[in-house]
Amino acid sequence: MPALEGMSFDHVLLTTRAVRKRLDLHRSVEMEVLRECFELAQQAPTQSDTQGFHFIVVTDRAQREALGDLFRRGHAIYKSLPDGVYGLKHSELKQEATRLRIMNSLEYLADHMHEVPVHVVPCIVGSTAGKPPAGISALMGSVIPAAWSFMLAARSRGLGTCWTNLHLLLAEEADEVLGLPVGVMQVALIPTAYTIGLEFQPAHRRPLDEILHQDRW
Numbered sequence: 001m002p003a004l005e006g007m008s009f010d011h012v013l014l015t016t017r018a019v020r021k022r023l024d025l026h027r028s029v030e031m032e033v034l035r036e037c038f039e040l041a042q043q044a045p046t047q048s049d050t051q052g053f054h055f056i057v058v059t060d061r062a063q064r065e066a067l068g069d070l071f072r073r074g075h076a077i078y079k080s081l082p083d084g085v086y087g088l089k090h091s092e093l094k095q096e097a098t099r100l101r102i103m104n105s106l107e108y109l110a111d112h113m114h115e116v117p118v119h120v121v122p123c124i125v126g127s128t129a130g131k132p133p134a135g136i137s138a139l140m141g142s143v144i145p146a147a148w149s150f151m152l153a154a155r156s157r158g159l160g161t162c163w164t165n166l167h168l169l170l171a172e173e174a175d176e177v178l179g180l181p182v183g184v185m186q187v188a189l190i191p192t193a194y195t196i197g198l199e200f201q202p203a204h205r206r207p208l209d210e211i212l213h214q215d216r217w
């Protein structure tokens, strides 16, 4: 299935949202479509062309239930953390409204994760443990671009995704569920499904000049 007609590359970049409530839980996703997305994602850069990233595509019901359970338990832990979305109240009204919307949407995903037809788990051969900043940058930089490319390719084919990592609050159990070999690290759990409707809007972001620095921070 080629990218949807009329969706320009810029439109895909502008509208690839964290989709939770608009994941169609009742429509299955064809493996051929996913494979196209992964073939595109494989073009992402990796340090020294190591190509150490892997994707685990989880469609088995029992596996999704196990990951959904970990996500729900991770979410319960996350709710008590002071620096997460539940702990960080904003005084500015618009920001606070966004926070409340994310919390509501996150609760929904925690309740329904196991029903999402596909879970995608990007992994990388290696570990961040004990690494200096350059090593962490090289390792994470060798998997996150590929995972994001997958998410963009998915969006351009009418699929929605959401980068999540709360199941990693129980990382050892998550590794066991997925049969991860020693020396391989999983970095996210990306629920993937067709979206209910194709229209998504660009999100509110800070003014560019607040985050763009010339020559020095």
Ligand SMILES: Cc1cc2nc3c(=O)[nH]c(=O)nc-3n(C[C@H](O)[C@H](O)[C@H](O)COP(=O)(O)O)c2cc1C
Binding pocket: 016, 017, 018, 019, 020, 102, 105, 106, 109, 162, 163, 164, 165, 166, 203
């Ligand atoms: C590192 C990272 C971790 C995230 N973890 C979660 C998560 O565990 N659960 C979730 O529902 N969304 C998660 N998100 C999605 C963010 O909440 C979302 O990207 C943010 O609210 C902005 O929304 P937008 O991407 O639609 O603009 C995560 C995003 C990133 C980049």
